Amino acid sequence: xxxxxxxxxxxxxxxxxxxxxxxxxxxxxxxxxxxxxxxxxxxxxxxxxxxxxxxxxxxxxxxxxxxxxxxxxxxxxxxxxxxxxxxxxxxxxxxxxxxxxxxxxxxxxxxxxxxxxxxxxxxxxxxxxxxxxxxxxxxxxxxxxxxxxxxxxxxxxxxxxxxxxxxxxxxxxxxxxxxxxxxxxxxxxxxxxxxxxxxxxxxxxxxxxxxxxxxxxxxxxxxxxxxxxxxxxxxxxxxxxxxxxxxxxxxxxxxxxxxxxxxxxxxxxxxxxxxxxxxxxxxxxxxxxxxxxxxxxxxxxxxxxxxxx
Numbered sequence: 001x002x003x004x005x006x007x008x009x010x011x012x013x014x015x016x017x018x019x020x021x022x023x024x025x026x027x028x029x030x031x032x033x034x035x036x037x038x039x040x041x042x043x044x045x046x047x048x049x050x051x052x053x054x055x056x057x058x059x060x061x062x063x064x065x066x067x068x069x070x071x072x073x074x075x076x077x078x079x080x081x082x083x084x085x086x087x088x089x090x091x092x093x094x095x096x097x098x099x100x101x102x103x104x105x106x107x108x109x110x111x112x113x114x115x116x117x118x119x120x121x122x123x124x125x126x127x128x129x130x131x132x133x134x135x136x137x138x139x140x141x142x143x144x145x146x147x148x149x150x151x152x153x154x155x156x157x158x159x160x161x162x163x164x165x166x167x168x169x170x171x172x173x174x175x176x177x178x179x180x181x182x183x184x185x186x187x188x189x190x191x192x193x194x195x196x197x198x199x200x201x202x203x204x205x206x207x208x209x210x211x212x213x214x215x216x217x218x219x220x221x222x223x224x225x226x227x228x229x230x231x232x233x234x235x236x237x238x239x240x241x242x243x244x245x246x247x248x249x250x251x252x253x254x255x256x257x258x259x260x261x262x263x264x265x266x267x268x269x270x271x272x273x274x275x276x277x278x279x280x281x282x283x284x285x286x287x288x289x290x291x292x293x294x295x296x297x298x299x300x301x302x303x304x305x306x307x308x309x
Contacts, residue, residue: 036081038065041094041126046076047105054080056109061086089115090122097129
């Protein structure tokens with residue numbers, strides 16, 4: 001089915017009108033698709049925020065949509081957005097009340113059936129919960145007391161600080177600063193002395209550093225030589241020598257060879273001990289009777305005589 005040009009034009013014109021109406025109301029701050037209606041009220045001061053709820057008989061029916069200050073009247077204008085199904089008269093009152101000690105404040109609609117029905121944008125009368133004013137005054141009073149206590153503490157602190165500054169005793173700030181100044185002067189003099197000592201012994205220090213450098217180079221060279229040396233072969237030879245010594249010691253322990261027999265053969269040891277004793281007796285006899293042994297050189301035979309014990 002072909003749509004005629006006239007129909008298209010009509011649809012376009014109607015769409016433009018609808019769009020114009022929507023944009024016009026949007027620029028006025030009204031949303032055509034919003035199911036809420038906005039009413040207004042005034043307070044002498046602002047104790048709300050845009051997240052504060054709006055209730056009726058304890059039920060949440062809306063929220064605060066705007067908070068503005070009226071420069072001409074000096075009052076705070078509060079916009080209240082509630083469900084459009086909610087009906088009440090222009091004589092209904094919007095009451096400011098305290099939700100809880102930590103929960104902030106909220107608005108409550110006190111409905112009235114007297115008078116004409118309230119329309120969108122109407123200003124409704126307002127009131128403040130009696131106890132809320134006293135609570136706010138008490139909070140401001142407590143804040144004032146706390147501020148006064150803080151100021152007194154600050155004044156006491158400044159007074160004590162002033163006493164420390166002007167105190168001329170040993171515990172005063174002046175005495176402490178004086179001692180600190182003397183200490184800094186002592187450190188300064190010590191620094192000058194160290195600098196002078198270093199300057200006078202600059203050559204000696206340079207020589208010590210040079211010697212240390214030489215020793216370090218020698219150690220480095222020695223380390224390199226030890227690294228390049230064939231230590232493995234020397235260790236092998238040392239192991240072979242120790243093995244030979246162990247073999248020799250094992251042979252001696254088992255009585256092998258002359259030394260082994262000397263150490264292990266008791267008969268040989270006894271013979272050597274007997275021969276040693278006879279040699280001692282012979283030497284003793286030669287010393288006591290030397291003439292007996294001259295017969296070897298003499299032509300006369302000298303008879304042997306037994307020694308007398």
